[in-house]
Amino acid sequence: MENDRKIAVLIDADNVSDKYIKYIFDEITNHGTPTYKRIYGDWTKPQLGSWKTVLLSYSITPIQQYSYTTGKNATDAALIIDAMDILYSNNVDGFCIVSSDSDFTRLAARLREAGMYVIGMGEKKTPTPFISACEIFKYLEVLAAIPPNDYHQNGSQEKTAKAGEPKESMASLNELIKTIQIIVTETSDEDGWAFLGEVGKRLNKRYPDFDTRNYGHSKLTPFISSLKQFEIQSRKTNHPYITHKYIKNKK
16 A cells, blocks of 8 residues: 555755755645655754754754865765665665755656656656656755645736745646646547546646645545536545546537
């Protein structure tokens, strides 16, 4: 089961603020159980001092990495080496790499080649190659409930004061609608109905950074319900408290 995954959480302190830590671990519990919890940085630097209380509260192991040479990121190298050591230990089912740095693109790709489930987390400034290398990517601003930009049916983006600049590579609403229509056509039965759970999985595979919270909705069902291009149907199951949702393209 997905929630039984053992996940190694590796955090790049040079590229992540301690204000996000609660939201990072809240999100990880949706995908599995964090086992290894390590954070990398030069802890002699005063700017990392705010992490001290956070590390104790969340039982995160700080890994000291001195900056030996100007212009070279020793922290990245230490994180990558540890990730490969953990991979070969065969003790985990997946990794969560928390950074906004593109230097971890090849690491994420290599871990996926080894069959690992790879979650990426970073700010909206994260370069697209790293996002694409992950199976799933979550924006920290969205996890922290900072109001996202408003996305409209015409694909335009209205800036809000707290959300900052929109992520340029994030799919527009129009693009998502077209993709959902294609997925529904590909997976639907003879009557045109497709299982919403399968549509969501395929959507995430095509857009690793897809998250309904990016578009102002907490779950997939209300997000789809807000789009006039689709119908949603609820079907009862043998369990009295469980219903399955199906989606159909409107003609």
